[in-house]
Amino acid sequence: MEHPIEKYMRKCIELAIEAANLGQYPLASVVVDAEGNIVSSEINSLISTPDPTAHPELLAIRQAAMKRNNRYIEDCVLYTTLEPCPMCTSATIWAKMAGIVYGATQQDALEYSMKHPSDVYTWRQILIPCRYIAERGVPKLKIYEGFLREECKALFKLISR
Amino acid sequence: MEHPIEKYMRKCIELAIEAANLGQYPLASVVVDAEGNIVSSEINSLISTPDPTAHPELLAIRQAAMKRNNRYIEDCVLYTTLEPCPMCTSATIWAKMAGIVYGATQQDALEYSMKHPSDVYTWRQILIPCRYIAERGVPKLKIYEGFLREECKALFKLISR
Numbered sequence: 001m002e003h004p005i006e007k008y009m010r011k012c013i014e015l016a017i018e019a020a021n022l023g024q025y026p027l028a029s030v031v032v033d034a035e036g037n038i039v040s041s042e043i044n045s046l047i048s049t050p051d052p053t054a055h056p057e058l059l060a061i062r063q064a065a066m067k068r069n070n071r072y073i074e075d076c077v078l079y080t081t082l083e084p085c086p087m088c089t090s091a092t093i094w095a096k097m098a099g100i101v102y103g104a105t106q107q108d109a110l111e112y113s114m115k116h117p118s119d120v121y122t123w124r125q126i127l128i129p130c131r132y133i134a135e136r137g138v139p140k141l142k143i144y145e146g147f148l149r150e151e152c153k154a155l156f157k158l159i160s161r
Numbered sequence: 162m163e164h165p166i167e168k169y170m171r172k173c174i175e176l177a178i179e180a181a182n183l184g185q186y187p188l189a190s191v192v193v194d195a196e197g198n199i200v201s202s203e204i205n206s207l208i209s210t211p212d213p214t215a216h217p218e219l220l221a222i223r224q225a226a227m228k229r230n231n232r233y234i235e236d237c238v239l240y241t242t243l244e245p246c247p248m249c250t251s252a253t254i255w256a257k258m259a260g261i262v263y264g265a266t267q268q269d270a271l272e273y274s275m276k277h278p279s280d281v282y283t284w285r286q287i288l289i290p291c292r293y294i295a296e297r298g299v300p301k302l303k304i305y306e307g308f309l310r311e312e313c314k315a316l317f318k319l320i321s322r
Contacts, residue, residue: 051223052232052256053214062212071213086294087251090287094248095213126251126298128289133247137287 001034004101004147008032008079011041012103013151015056016081019043020158025121027082027155029056031064031097034075040064047120056080057088061095072096074139081152082109083145089130093137100130101144103152112156121159162195165262165308169193169240172202173264174312176217177242180204181319186282188243188316190217192225192258195236201225208281217241218249222256233257235300242313243270244306250291254298261291262305264313273317282320 008030015028027044042059045051057080065071077099078084078092083106092100106125113123134141169191176189188205201224206215218241226232238260239245239253244267253261267286274284295302 046232050226050230050232052226052234053219053223053252054232058214062214065211065213069211071207071211071215073213085251085255086247086289087249087255090246090248090251091214093287094246094285124255124299126254126294128247128294128297133287133289136289138285 001036003077003099003142004079004144005036006148008038009081009101009103009148009152011038012079012081013148013155015041015043016155017158020155023047023159026158027056027080029060029078029080031060031073032077032079033073039067039073039076053087055085055088057084058091061088061091061097065095074098077101081155082106083130086126086128086133089133090137092141093134093139096139097141099142099144100134101147102130103146103148104156105146105149106130108149108153109156112153123156162197164238164260164303165240165305166193166197167309169199170242170262170264170309170313172199173240173242174309174316176202176204177316178319181316184208184320187319188217188241190221190239190241192221192234193238193240194234200228200234200237214248216246216249218245219252222249222252222258226256235259238262242316243267244291247287247289247294250294251298253302254295254300257300258302260303260305261295262308263291264307264309265317266307266310267291269310269314270317273314284317
C-alpha cells in the first residue's frame, strides 16, 4: 500500500475540527493497517484529562496495539495533523510501525504560538524534528512530511484563547 | 530539596529486581515530590502488556499526574534506573517536572545488548541522550546522570533470554 493517501488525512482533519469544538487542541491522528482499515483514531485530550501524555498520536498507537493485543503493529502507518513530538515519534518506533504521515510542521506550530500567546493553548514544542528522532531508531520508519500542510495548519486557528 | 538522594534510587533498584523476578525488563522508576514523598512507582511492563509505551518512566509520570489530577507536576523529580528514552524524557517536559535522576546510561544498555543478543529482551535504543532532549524543551529540567550507575547497570544481568 502506497502512502500518503488523502482520505486518512481528511479523517484526521475532521476529527481535529471535532476536537476544537470540544475545546481541545485541534489535533488528531489515525492508525491505518496494511489493508487500509483505520485501526484507531484519537484526538488530543490534554485539556480534558490530567494525563500529560494525552497526545493524539500516543493515544492512537496505544489504542491500536491494545486492539491487536500486540505491542508491535508493524504493518501500520500513523497519520497525524501536526508533526509528532519526540515522545510520539519514539512511540511509533517502539511499536515498530511502518511509517508516519504528517501535515503541519513543528515550525508552523512554533510560529503560530509566537503570534498567538496563550496560557491554555501554549503549543509548547520540543524543538527536534520527527525525522531526526526516526533516523536514530530501529526500525527505520518512512516519514512523509507536510501532507495537506496548509489545511492542517489552518486547524490551529479553530481554538480561542 | 537537593537531589540526587540515594534512598529513591535504592527504591528503584529494589523495584527493578522485583520486575526481573516477574520476567519483565529489570527497570523501574519513582516520582518524588517536593516534600520527599514517593507519588508513584512503576516497573517496565512491556513483556506483560501489549502497550508499546509501557516504560516505567511514562507509567510513573502518568500515574503521578492522575493522582494529582493535574497534568503538570512541577515540583516532582523522576528517578529511574536507566537513562530515559526520548519518549519518556519528553513526557517529563510535557509534565513540566523539575528534574530527572538516572543510573545506567543508554550506552551501557547498548553495549549490554550487543554482548547479549536476545529476541525477547532486545534492549532497543533510540540513540539520543536524555540531556539532548531536555535541552530542547521548556521548562529546562535538571538532569543528574549516572547516579549509582554500576548498581543500575548490574540489573541488566538479572534477566535470562
